[in-house]
Amino acid sequence: EAQVTQNPRYLITVTGKKLTVTCSQNMNHEYMSWYRQDPGLGLRQIYYSMNVEVTDKGDVPEGYKVSRKEKRNFPLILESPSPNQTSLYFCASSLRGQGDTIYFGEGSWLTVV
């Protein structure tokens, strides 16, 4: 089954403790991205990647890092999480860009206390 898988789905962590949210897709997609969803703000793009070793900032990249060492994986790293990073995070992928449909993971609820 074609899917985008992200883990963990739910996480409560403490301020400053590094964490990684993994994302993997099995559709051989070139384009991958991370979003955060906050009430009243919709989805905002954090980072995106157009292919292996090619990443770029989205609208809200501060406090986040990404890497794209393999085509299927695009982990999101929070080096020193803060409470304002409490949010619902989505990983997404598409074949390339332009008009290609974007497929989303189920989301990761992250709470930073």
Add this chain to the structure above:
Amino acid sequence: AQSVAQPEDQVNVAEGNPLTVKCTYSVSGNPYLFWYVQYPNRGLQFLLKYITGDNLVKGSYGFEAEFNKSQTSFHLKKPSALVSDSALYFCAVRDFPSGGYQKVTFGTGTKLQVIP
């Protein structure tokens, strides 16, 4: 810079009535426009997209959307609403890439409530 506006936070409609969820956009080039639906505690599911061609696009679950270039709008419509259509709907735009720029911008979402 590209942008998307969904002017209504919530739309209420009676079951069986037609529904419209509004979306307007702003891009510098030719837009690729998408509608997604999000059910509680789930990811976003693709409904339909406009790339080029016919201005009326048909998608999943009986939804359709009309692309209007002069009004820069891409409103989502359904002739007869179902209670199961109640969800959060997002409009998104992807600008025609220039130099490989691949930003996708989403609206703030519109909650659709279908009343039995």
